Amino acid sequence: MILTLDTTRLALAAACLISYGLVCAPPLLDWRRRTAREAAGRAAVQAAGPGWIVAHASQTGNAEQLAAQTAETLRLAGLPVRLCSLSALSADELQQAERILFIVSTYGEGDAPDAAAAFVGRIMTGTMPLPQLHYALLALGDSSYGQYCGFGRALDTWLQQQGARPLVERIEADRLADSAIAAWRHALSHLAGTTDAPDWSAPAFGAWRLAERHWLNEGSSGAPIYHIELEPEDGVLPDWQSGDLVQVVAPAEPDKPREYSIASIPSDGRVHLLVRLHLHGERGAGVASGWLCREAPVGATLQMRVRQHRHFRLDGNEHRPLILIGNGSGIAGLRGHLRARALAGHGRNWLLFGERHAQHDYHYRHEWDALRAAGQLQQLDVAWSRDAGGQGCCVRYVQDILPAQAAALRDWVAQGAAIYVCGSLQGMAAGVDRALSDILGRDKLDDLITENRYKRDVY
Numbered sequence: 532m533i534l535t536l537d538t539t540r541l542a543l544a545a546a547c548l549i550s551y552g553l554v555c556a557p558p559l560l561d562w563r564r565r566t567a568r569e570a571a572g573r574a575a576v577q578a579a580g581p582g583w584i585v586a587h588a589s590q591t592g593n594a595e596q597l598a599a600q601t602a603e604t605l606r607l608a609g610l611p612v613r614l615c616s617l618s619a620l621s622a623d624e625l626q627q628a629e630r631i632l633f634i635v636s637t638y639g640e641g642d643a644p645d646a647a648a649a650f651v652g653r654i655m656t657g658t659m660p661l662p663q664l665h666y667a668l669l670a671l672g673d674s675s676y677g678q679y680c681g682f683g684r685a686l687d688t689w690l691q692q693q694g695a696r697p698l699v700e701r702i703e704a705d706r707l708a709d710s711a712i713a714a715w716r717h718a719l720s721h722l723a724g725t726t727d728a729p730d731w732s733a734p735a736f737g738a739w740r741l742a743e744r745h746w747l748n749e750g751s752s753g754a755p756i757y758h759i760e761l762e763p764e765d766g767v768l769p770d771w772q773s774g775d776l777v778q779v780v781a782p783a784e785p786d787k788p789r790e791y792s793i794a795s796i797p798s799d800g801r802v803h804l805l806v807r808l809h810l811h812g813e814r815g816a817g818v819a820s821g822w823l824c825r826e827a828p829v830g831a832t833l834q835m836r837v838r839q840h841r842h843f844r845l846d847g848n849e850h851r852p853l854i855l856i857g858n859g860s861g862i863a864g865l866r867g868h869l870r871a872r873a874l875a876g877h878g879r880n881w882l883l884f885g886e887r888h889a890q891h892d893y894h895y896r897h898e899w900d901a902l903r904a905a906g907q908l909q910q911l912d913v914a915w916s917r918d919a920g921g922q923g924c925c926v927r928y929v930q931d932i933l934p935a936q937a938a939a940l941r942d943w944v945a946q947g948a949a950i951y952v953c954g955s956l957q958g959m960a961a962g963v964d965r966a967l968s969d970i971l972g973r974d975k976l977d978d979l980i981t982e983n984r985y986k987r988d989v990y
């Protein structure tokens with residue numbers, strides 16, 4: 532052994548060792564990361580193999596909730612089960628899995644919910660042999676749409692084309708019809724070999740009092756829109772989060788509850804709604820909106836319940852900057868978020884709103900002014916479609932604001948912002964999506980969806 536105390540030689544030796552470490556460390560770290568990823572992938576595939584997978588595609592949470600109940604029923608029957616979003620399934624997992632229960636809704640015009648867009652793009656556009664896969668499929672939809680259960684049917688067809696075999700025939704639930712949900716539960720008990728499935732009944736409707744109603748847009752060329760406040764008759768306010776919805780029963784159509792975004796937060800002490808009166812020409816007003824906005828007297832009792840809308844909650848985005856984009860009555864859900872943010876003391880909010888006339892349709896303007904003054908609304912941009920002359924030819928709708936704000940938008944997103952879009956599906960949602968995609972790039976926007984940073988409540 533050769534020992535030396537020569538400091539120059541020692542320093543040289545140390546430098547050699549450090550350089551060697553620097554050269555080796557990155558590949559080593561990379562190798563460790565890769566190995567960990569592969570192990571996680573293998574574990575997921577193994578988990579998929581012998582057990583059941585319950586995969587959901589949901590926009591407003593119905594399919595997700597039914598999937599959670601389905602998974603719980605299997606678990607109670609002692610079966611290993613993995614509950615996940617459809618887009619979380621990889622091609623490998625699909626090809627290994629033997630039993631999957633799919634619960635999917637349909638949006639747009641027969642499209643997949645946003646949460647399943649990645650699955651459609653990545654998996655359903657191609658082919659893969661799935662002869663080992665047995666599955667059941669519950670499709671949620673609404674038969675008043677042209678493409679009833681369009682996505683559920685497309686998924687079913689695609690699975691069969693890949694050689695997967697249905698355990699039971701596809702079940703379709705029209706507006707969550709009890710009979711269809713009962714058929715699914717029945718099939719499930721049969722598959723799980725259990726007879727004592729837990730109760731799945733949704734929370735009961737409660738009695739609420741219509742406490743206040745104001746017509747917000749007198750003089751507008753748009754249909755009347757009302758701010759409505761409701762109190763529980765028993766005085767016990769249920770808990771909810773900004774982004775959630777209510778289901779309201781109109782006395783003339785007790786089997787068709789209508790959903791509205793909640794515009795308030797529990798600390799307001801009341802549920803606030805923003806309801807547009809639907810006018811159908813000669814046929815008069817819509818059943819539910821006509822009753823809520825015109826017929827029911829203030830003080831009337833109505834049946835209502837709060838429903839979680841997990842996809843539109845702040846969940847996980849509480850500490851991020853927020854970009855809130857909406858039009859018309861879509862401002863309701865955004866107002867809920869802004870109130871929650873003000874309460875929590877987060878001022879990094881940007882509201883972009885579109886309506887018809889600045890003079891008549893600037894809903895809640897005094898509130899936005901107050902938030903601005905208090906430093907709780909950092910940026911506010913508005914577009915007026917019927918006053919467009921005054922703003923130049925290019926800005927009519929909320930999506931038209933975005934190109935001029937491209938740099939700010941990129942900046943906010945780079946700082947971690949989440950984007951919430953609320954309002955009409957026709958025109959607005961697609962226009963906003965296109966503008967965001969032009970500015971940020973489609974891949975970035977898809978990443979934001981995956982990271983739960985691009986959320987939409989459009990109707």
Ligand SMILES: Cc1cc2nc3c(=O)[nH]c(=O)nc-3n(C[C@H](O)[C@H](O)[C@H](O)COP(=O)(O)O)c2cc1C
Nearest residue numbers: 589590591592593594636637641672673676679680
């Ligand atoms: C904007 C919008 C578009 C919809 N489009 C369709 C459709 O094209 N076909 C259909 O069967 N159901 C359609 N539905 C109904 C939903 O699929 C149904 O409400 C379902 O229960 C929602 O489940 P989810 O909460 O899991 O997303 C639509 C609903 C909304 C709000």
